[in-house]
Amino acid sequence: xxxxRIWVEQNQYHDSVSLMAIAEGVRSVRGVLEAVLVMGTPMNxxxxxxVDLLVPEAKEAGPMDxxxxxxxxxxxxxxxxxxxxxxLISRAPVLSDAPYATSxxxxxxxxxxxLRAAVRAEPDLNFALISVPGVYAALKxxxxxxxxxxxxxxxxxxxxxxxxxxxxxxxxxRLLCLGPDCGTTILDGVGLGFANVxxxxxxxxxxxxxxxxxxxxxQIDRMGSGxxxxxxxxxxxxxxxxxxxxxxxxxxxxxxxxxTELIVLIAKPPAPEVRAxxxxxxxxxxxxxxxxxxxxxxxxxxxxxxxVHRVTGRPLAEVTASLLExxxxxxxxPPPAGRSKLAGLYSGGSLCDQALAIMEExxxxxxxxxxPVPEWRMDGPFPEYEGHFLLDLGSDEFTRGRPHPMIDFxxxxxxxxxxxxxxxxxxxxxxxxxGWGANPDPAGAMAxxxxxxxxxxxxxxxxxxxxxxxxxxxxxxxxxxxxxxxMVLPTxxxxxxxxxxxxxxxxxxx
Amino acid sequence: MRVLNVGAPHFxxxxxxxxxxxxxxxxxxxxxxxxxxxxxxxxxxxxETEAANRRTLEILQEGxxxxxxxxxxxxxxxxxxxxxILHSGPPNQWETMSGxxxxxxxxxxxxxxxxxxxxxxxxxxxxxxxxxxxxxxxxCVGPMAGVISYSSPLFIVENRAxxxxxxxxxxxxxxxxxxxxxxxxxxxxxxxxxxxxxxxxLGEAIEANGGLDLRAIIAQALHMGDxxxxxxxxxxxxxxxxxxxxxxxxxxxxxxxxPILDFIGHxxxxxxxxxxxxxxAVLDAANGVPGSTIVTCMARNGFQFxxxxxxxxxxxxxxxxQKVDALYFPGFTEEDAALDIGDSVIxxxxxxxxxxxxxxxxxxQFIGGTPEMAFQLTSQMxxxxxxxxxxxxxxxxxxxxxxxxxxxxxxxxxxxxxxINTGVAHRLPGIGQVGAGLVHPPACIFSEALLAVAGxxx
Numbered sequence: 011x012x013x014x015r016i017w018v019e020q021n022q023y024h025d026s027v028s029l030m031a032i033a034e035g036v037r038s039v040r041g042v043l044e045a046v047l048v049m050g051t052p053m054n055x056x057x058x059x060x061v062d063l064l065v066p067e068a069k070e071a072g073p074m075d076x077x078x079x080x081x082x083x084x085x086x087x088x089x090x091x092x093x094x095x096x097x098l099i100s101r102a103p104v105l106s107d108a109p110y111a112t113s114x115x116x117x118x119x120x121x122x123x124x125l126r127a128a129v130r131a132e133p134d135l136n137f138a139l140i141s142v143p144g145v146y147a148a149l150k151x152x153x154x155x156x157x158x159x160x161x162x163x164x165x166x167x168x169x170x171x172x173x174x175x176x177x178x179x180x181x182x183x184r185l186l187c188l189g190p191d192c193g194t195t196i197l198d199g200v201g202l203g204f205a206n207v208x209x210x211x212x213x214x215x216x217x218x219x220x221x222x223x224x225x226x227x228x229q230i231d232r233m234g235s236g237x238x239x240x241x242x243x244x245x246x247x248x249x250x251x252x253x254x255x256x257x258x259x260x261x262x263x264x265x266x267x268x269x270t271e272l273i274v275l276i277a278k279p280p281a282p283e284v285r286a287x288x289x290x291x292x293x294x295x296x297x298x299x300x301x302x303x304x305x306x307x308x309x310x311x312x313x314x315x316x317x318v319h320r321v322t323g324r325p326l327a328e329v330t331a332s333l334l335e336x337x338x339x340x341x342x343x344p345p346p347a348g349r350s351k352l353a354g355l356y357s358g359g360s361l362c363d364q365a366l367a368i369m370e371e372x373x374x375x376x377x378x379x380x381x382p383v384p385e386w387r388m389d390g391p392f393p394e395y396e397g398h399f400l401l402d403l404g405s406d407e408f409t410r411g412r413p414h415p416m417i418d419f420x421x422x423x424x425x426x427x428x429x430x431x432x433x434x435x436x437x438x439x440x441x442x443x444x445g446w447g448a449n450p451d452p453a454g455a456m457a458x459x460x461x462x463x464x465x466x467x468x469x470x471x472x473x474x475x476x477x478x479x480x481x482x483x484x485x486x487x488x489x490x491x492x493x494x495x496x497m498v499l500p501t502x503x504x505x506x507x508x509x510x511x512x513x514x515x516x517x518x519x520x
Numbered sequence: 521m522r523v524l525n526v527g528a529p530h531f532x533x534x535x536x537x538x539x540x541x542x543x544x545x546x547x548x549x550x551x552x553x554x555x556x557x558x559x560x561x562x563x564x565x566x567x568e569t570e571a572a573n574r575r576t577l578e579i580l581q582e583g584x585x586x587x588x589x590x591x592x593x594x595x596x597x598x599x600x601x602x603x604x605i606l607h608s609g610p611p612n613q614w615e616t617m618s619g620x621x622x623x624x625x626x627x628x629x630x631x632x633x634x635x636x637x638x639x640x641x642x643x644x645x646x647x648x649x650x651x652x653x654x655x656x657x658x659x660c661v662g663p664m665a666g667v668i669s670y671s672s673p674l675f676i677v678e679n680r681a682x683x684x685x686x687x688x689x690x691x692x693x694x695x696x697x698x699x700x701x702x703x704x705x706x707x708x709x710x711x712x713x714x715x716x717x718x719x720x721x722l723g724e725a726i727e728a729n730g731g732l733d734l735r736a737i738i739a740q741a742l743h744m745g746d747x748x749x750x751x752x753x754x755x756x757x758x759x760x761x762x763x764x765x766x767x768x769x770x771x772x773x774x775x776x777x778x779p780i781l782d783f784i785g786h787x788x789x790x791x792x793x794x795x796x797x798x799x800x801a802v803l804d805a806a807n808g809v810p811g812s813t814i815v816t817c818m819a820r821n822g823f824q825f826x827x828x829x830x831x832x833x834x835x836x837x838x839x840x841x842q843k844v845d846a847l848y849f850p851g852f853t854e855e856d857a858a859l860d861i862g863d864s865v866i867x868x869x870x871x872x873x874x875x876x877x878x879x880x881x882x883x884x885q886f887i888g889g890t891p892e893m894a895f896q897l898t899s900q901m902x903x904x905x906x907x908x909x910x911x912x913x914x915x916x917x918x919x920x921x922x923x924x925x926x927x928x929x930x931x932x933x934x935x936x937x938x939x940i941n942t943g944v945a946h947r948l949p950g951i952g953q954v955g956a957g958l959v960h961p962p963a964c965i966f967s968e969a970l971l972a973v974a975g976x977x978x
Contacts, residue, residue: 123546124903124934125526132543134522139535141527142547145558149550149565149933150526156570159524164531175566200521200540203531417530446534481537 041087211236221358444476583802608666609821618822623701623949749873846957
C-alpha cells in the first residue's frame with residue numbers, strides 16, 4: 011500500500027547535483043519507490059506535481075526552501091526514506107563529516123579560537139552564550155545561528171537593526187535568539203547568565219527584564235511552586251522596532267511545552283502596538299498569560315502570587331502568606347535629626363524601576379540615574395545632592411571598565427559609606443541578588459560598609475533575591491545582612507514600601 | 521545542552537558548576553578592534569553576502585579546467601603587441617621591478633629580437649616604449665617573474681563548465697632560467713627550443729588526446745603527495761603518462777622527441793604552470809558575482825602583492841611584497857633573497873598549494889618545518905575559507921576537501937592570513953632559486969578590499 015512523506019526545510023541552499031545524488035541514496039532504501047529532493051522553484055513544483063507529490067506544504071515552498079518528497083510501498087519505508095534523506099542533507103557539501111584532524115595532529119592540535127572551528131570540532135554544540143563587547147556580538151551571534159545553535163546574547167550596545175536581523179534569522183530557523191541585553195535565562199533547569207536555582211514547575215516566564223525575572227522566579231520558588239522555563243528576550247524586544255519578535259516565539263514555545271500550565275510575561279512597558287500584539291496572543295493562547303509591565307499597575311509580588319494561586323489552586327491569602335513568611339515588619343529606628351532623605355543603591359535595573367514608582371508615590375519626586383523623565387535624571391555624584399535619590403549601578407555609566415555590580419561590590423561599598431556620610435541620608439535601600447553568576451557572598455562583601463552606616467544610625471534596608479538552593483544560600487545571606495545591622499524584608503517591593511512609608515511618616519525634620 | 525561560551529569565562533564557570541558541558545572560545549577582538557573595519561564587517565554580516573558567496577563557491581566547485589591546446593601569446597591575447605610584456609603580480613613598471621623580473625624582461629626583449637644585448641634590452645625597457653601589463657589582467661599566469669612576450673607559447677586551459685579560458689607559459693626547469701631573471705645566451709637558446717619543438721610536440725599531443733583533464737590530474741596528484749605549487753612531481757609524471765603515447769605519434773622524429781620526454785619527465789616543477797592555469801580558469805569564472813567577498817586572484821611581482829575579490833573584478837588591492845620565511849640552499853642566506861614574487865599564489869587562491877599542505881607533508885623537507893606544521897597550516901586555512909573542495913581531497917584528513925574560497929571578512933575578522941608555500945629567487949637577476957619557505961600576503965590588502973566591498977554594498 012503506497013505511502014508518501016513530504017518534508018520542507020526552510021531557508022536552505024543546495025545545488026541540484028548534490029540533491030540528485032542524495033535522492034539516489036534515498037532510493038536505495040528498501041521499499042522506497044520514488045525520492046525527490048528539490049528547491050521550491052516553480053519549475054520544481056511542476057516536477058513534484060508530475061510524480062503526484064505536490065501536496066499543500068510543497069506548494070507553499072519557495073526557492074529558498076528544500077522540499078524532500080518520498081514515495082514508498084509502506085508507511086515504515088516512507089518514514090525510513092525521509093529519515094535517510096534528512097540525514098544525508100545534514101551532511102551535504104559545505105562542512106564535511108571528517109574529523110577535525112587525525113590522531114597525528116591531535117597531539118599538536120591548536121584549541122579552536124574561532125566559532126567555526128569550535129562548531130566543526132564539536133558538532134553537538136547546540137547553544138552559544140555570547141558576552142563579548144556589543145560591537146562584536148552581532149557577528150558572533152549570526153555565525154552561531156547559521157551554524158544551528160540557539161543563542162543568548164548577554165552583551166548590550168548591539169545596534170537595534172542587528173538585533174532585528176538576528177531575531178528574524180532565528181525565527182526563520184526555529185532557533186532562539188535571547189537578547190541582546192539578556193542577563194537571565196533558565197532552560198530545562200539550567201541557569202544561563204545571572205539566574206537563581208529555582209524549583210522546576212508549571213510556570214513559564216518570558217522576561218524582557220533580568221532582575222525582574224529573577225525576583226519573580228525566586229518568589230514563585232518560595233511559595234512552593236516552580237518554573238518550567240524562563241526565556242530572557244532582551245531589554246528591547248518589546249520596542250516598536252523589534253516588535254516583540256522573540257517574545258512571541260517564546261510564548262509559542264511555552265504554549266507548546268507540556269510542562270507549562272501558565273505563563274507570566276514580565277517587562278518594562280512595551281510600545282503600544284506591541285502591547286496590542288501581546289494582548290492578542292494572550293487572549294487566544296491555549297494557556298493563561300499574566301502580563302506584568304513594570305509600570306506600577308501590577309507589581310512582581312502580585313503577579314507571582316496570582317500565578318501560584320492559579321496553578322496550585324491554593325487560596326490567595328495562603329499563597330501570599332507563604333511569600334511573606336518572613337513575617338513581621340521590623341521596627342524602624344528613627345535616624346538622627348536632619349536625616350530624612352532616601353539613598354537607594356540598586357544592582358538590578360527593574361528592581362530600581364519598581365522602587366522608583368513606589369518612592370514617588372509616597373515621597374514625591376525622587377532623582378534617579380535611569381529616571382524616565384530627563385529633568386529628574388541624576389548624572390552627578392550624589393554626595394552633593396541633598397534630596398531623595400535611587401541609583402541603578404548596573405547602568406552603563408557605572409559599568410564601563412568595571413564588572414557588573416552583581417559580581418563586584420567595590421562601587422556599592424564605596425557608595426554605601428558615602429551615603430552614610432551624606433548628612434541628609436535618612437535611609438539606605440539595597441537589593442541583594444544571589445544565584446549563578448552573582449558574587450559568591452554579597453552580604454559578606456557589604457557587611458562592613460553596612461555596619462559603618464548603622465553605626466551612624468542610618469537605617470539600612472535590604473531585600474534578598476535568592477533561594478535556599480542558590481550557591482550563596484538565601485537564609486545564610488539574610489542572617490549575615492542582619493548581623494551587619496541591616497533590616498531584611500521578604501521581597502524587593504516590601505523593602506521599598508517599608509522605607510517609603512517610614513520616611514514619609516518621619517516627614518522632613520528640620 | 522552543550523554550550524559554547526563566547527566572552528567572559530565567568531559564565532562558563534557558572535554553567536560548569538551546574539554540570540553543563542561548556543566549551544570556552546578563546547575569543548580575540550576581530551580586526552584588531554579597528555572601528556572602520558568592524559563597521560564594514562557588520563555591514564557585510566548579512567544574508568546577501570552569504571548568498572553571494574555561496575554562489576561564488578558553487579562556481580568554483582563546478583570549475584572544470586581542461587588543457588585544450590597550445591598557442592602563441594600574440595594570437596591568443598587580445599591587444600598583445602610585440603612591444604607588450606606581460607609580467608607576474610599586480611601592474612608594475614620598470615622602475616619598481618625587482619631584480620629577477622628585470623632580468624626576465626631583458627631576456628624576453630632579446631628573445632623577441634627587440635634588443636641584441638642586455639644593455640640594449642635594459643635601455644629599451646627603461647625607455648617607456650615597452651608596455652608592461654599584469655598577466656592576471658589578461659587571463660594569464662606565470663611563475664616567479666612570469667614574463668610572457670609576443671611569441672611565447674602558451675598552454676590554453678578552458679574551464680569546461682563556463683567556457684572561459686586561462687593561459688600560462690611553459691616551465692623551463694631549474695637553475696638558470698628566465699623566470700628567475702636569467703638572460704644568458706644558453707637561457708634564450710633553451711627558450712627557443714621550448715618555443716619550437718616542445719610547443720609543437722605538446723600542441724599535437726594534446727589535440728590527439730582530445731585535451732587533458734587538469735582537474736583530474738590535480739586531484740590524483742593530491743593523493744600522491746603533491747600540493748601542486750611547490751611539489752608537483754606526481755602531477756608531472758601523470759601528465760607525461762597521458763601524453764607520451766600521443767607524443768611519440770606526433771610529427772617530430774624520435775631524436776627530437778627524446779629530449780622533450782627527458783626534459784618534461786625530469787623537470788619536477790614542470791606541472792606548476794598548469795596547476796596555476798587550472799586555478800586561474802576556475803577562479804576567473806567567479807569574477808563579477810555582486811556582493812561576494814571571496815578572493816578570486818592573488819599575485820606578487822617582487823615589489824607588491826596584489827589581490828582581487830569576486831565582486832570587484834579588475835580592481836587590484838596592493839601592498840608590499842613580503843620577505844619569505846625560508847630555508848636557504850647551501851651558500852645562500854636571507855641577504856640574497858628577493859621578495860615574494862610570482863603568480864603561483866593563484867594555486868592557494870584556488871585551495872591547493874599551501875592550503876593543501878596536509879596532503880604533502882614531504883614538502884617540509886623543502887620549506888622547513890615539521891609534518892605537524894603542514895597539517896596545522898591546512899587546518900588554519902579552513903577558518904578563512906567558505907567551503908571545502910568537492911574535487912580536491914586530502915586522504916589523511918579523511919578525504920576532507922581542501923579549503924576553498926578565501927573570504928576577506930574571515931581574514932580580517934580573525935587576523936589569519938592565507939599561508940603560501942613558495943620558492944625564493946635571488947634578488948639579483950640571473951642567479952636562480954636560493955631557497956623555499958612560507959610567506960603571507962600583507963594584511964592591509966584584505967582590510968582595504970573589505971572596506972571597498974562594504975562601501976559598494978550601500
